[in-house]
Amino acid sequence: MTGFARYFVRRLALMVxxxxxxxxxxxxxxxxxxxxxxxxxxxxxxxxxxxxxxRELWGLNDPIGVQYLRYLKNMALFDFGDSFFxxxxxxxxxxxxxxxxxxxxxxxxxxxxxxxxxxGAVAGWRRGSRFEKVTVTTALLLHSAxxxxxxxxxxxxxxxxxxxxxxxxxxxxxxPEGFWETISSADYWQHLLxxxxxxxxxxxxxxxxxxxxxxxxxxGSDFIDILRAKGLxxxxxxxxxxxxxxxxxxxxxxxxxxxxxQGQVLLEIIFAWPGLGREMVTALGDLDYPVAQAxxxxxxxxxxxxxxxxxxxxxxxxxxxxxD
Numbered sequence: 001m002t003g004f005a006r007y008f009v010r011r012l013a014l015m016v017x018x019x020x021x022x023x024x025x026x027x028x029x030x031x032x033x034x035x036x037x038x039x040x041x042x043x044x045x046x047x048x049x050x051x052x053x054x055r056e057l058w059g060l061n062d063p064i065g066v067q068y069l070r071y072l073k074n075m076a077l078f079d080f081g082d083s084f085f086x087x088x089x090x091x092x093x094x095x096x097x098x099x100x101x102x103x104x105x106x107x108x109x110x111x112x113x114x115x116x117x118x119x120g121a122v123a124g125w126r127r128g129s130r131f132e133k134v135t136v137t138t139a140l141l142l143h144s145a146x147x148x149x150x151x152x153x154x155x156x157x158x159x160x161x162x163x164x165x166x167x168x169x170x171x172x173x174x175x176p177e178g179f180w181e182t183i184s185s186a187d188y189w190q191h192l193l194x195x196x197x198x199x200x201x202x203x204x205x206x207x208x209x210x211x212x213x214x215x216x217x218x219x220g221s222d223f224i225d226i227l228r229a230k231g232l233x234x235x236x237x238x239x240x241x242x243x244x245x246x247x248x249x250x251x252x253x254x255x256x257x258x259x260x261x262q263g264q265v266l267l268e269i270i271f272a273w274p275g276l277g278r279e280m281v282t283a284l285g286d287l288d289y290p291v292a293q294a295x296x297x298x299x300x301x302x303x304x305x306x307x308x309x310x311x312x313x314x315x316x317x318x319x320x321x322x323x324d
Contacts, residue, residue, distance in 0.1 A: 011311060015304055022300045023075055026293055027068055033287065071293075080294040083283075090290045094276065094298060099179060100170060101268070101275035104192060105260045108199035113253055115200075116207025121242045123208065124215025135208060143205035148266040151198045155270060158194055165194045168272030195271045199264070203256060210252055214245035251310040258306030 062070075074081065080090035123135040159167040166172070171187050182188045218224070218241045227237045265277030272278075280295035282288075 008312070011308060015308055018304060019301070020072075023072060023297065024068075026296050027071055030289055030293060031064070075294075075297055081290045083291050084288045085286055086288075086291075090294050093279065093291060094294055097274060097276040097279040097295075098298065100273065101264065101277065103170070103183065103188075104195055104268075104273055104275060105199070105257075105264065107192065108196045108203060109253075109257060109260060111196070111200050112203040112256075113207055113249075116204040117211055117242075117246070117249065119204075120208040120211025121215050121238065121245065124212040124245070125219065125238050125241065127216060127219070132212070136212065139205040139208045142201050143209075145202070147198060147202045147264075148270060150201055151195070151267050151270045154194055154198050166191045168270075170273055195267055195273060198267060199260070203260065206252060206256060207249060210249055211242075211245055214248055215241060218245045250313055254306045254310035254313065258303035 073079075078091070080094070082088065083090055083093060086093060119135055123132040126132050155167065158165045168191075170191055171182060171185065172191075223244075224237060224241060264275065265281060267273070268275040268278040269281060276295055276298065280292055280299075283291035283295065
């Protein structure tokens with residue numbers, strides 16, 4: 001077995017263990033939550049027998065060990081069951097919410113990576129210039145500002161005060177339905193603009209600072225002097241330097257993607273965006289265990305998967321990394 005194969009197996013085994021640990025923590029936390037899911041579902045006309053029948057139907061009266069093993073099996077098979085309160089399969093609910101989250105996150109990710117890479121590369125190449133000082137200062141300020149705070153300010157200014165952009169939602173009431181109809185409508189892009197800009201204002205700082213640091217390292221390399229000696233124009237030299245500085249960014253993008261899908265809960269609430277994070281918060285409030293547990297599980301899987309991909313990708317694109 002090669003060094004890479006051994007590394008792959010070790011990382012995969014570690015990820016399986018981490019998934020089991022996360023699932024166990026989620027199960028224990030939901031067992032410790034106060035309240036009874038049937039308390040929201042039932043009304044005054046429910047008898048004690050009807051309540052017990054409902055608890056039996058949901059499996060809440062089974063021993064803890066039985067519930068835990070059934071829970072692990074269902075999560076491993078991605079069999080999330082039905083929602084307690086929406087009378088729909090959990091998988092169908094979360095699939096739609098995950099697509100909605102992607103419709104907000106992916107455009108912000110693309111803009112952040114493209115613009116952040118260009119700005120960071122130029123700032124690193126022009127070390128000591130006014131452009132670099134302004135870029136680094138602005139990036140540090142934006143990075144330290146909580147995204148939910150920026151979101152609230154943006155909502156107050158551009159929606160409530162100026163009235164330029166919609167205050168929330170993914171589309172207007174009675175707007176387009178379906179994936180292709182939604183993304184091809186001007187209504188969706190108007191609703192997307194504000195939350196997307198808020199996301200970009202924070203996420204663009206990572207590529208900027210990372211590329212600046214990488215460019216500073218690459219700028220002092222010997223091959224830069226060789227390129228200059230060959231008489232290449234400055235633009236070509238910058239392009240060559242940027243390609244070598246992109247290695248750390250590739251892995252960072254994978255990690256950033258996972259964190260974006262996991263960390264936009266507050267923004268989805270602020271902008272009333274019907275995404276995965278907002279659905280999880282709603283399910284927690286309703287004690288809708290299947291939906292909330294599955295949403296947390298999917299968020300954790302995305303982060304673990306993207307970190308796993310980042311680790312493997314770095315070794316593939318950088319020949320200096322060995323697995324022996």
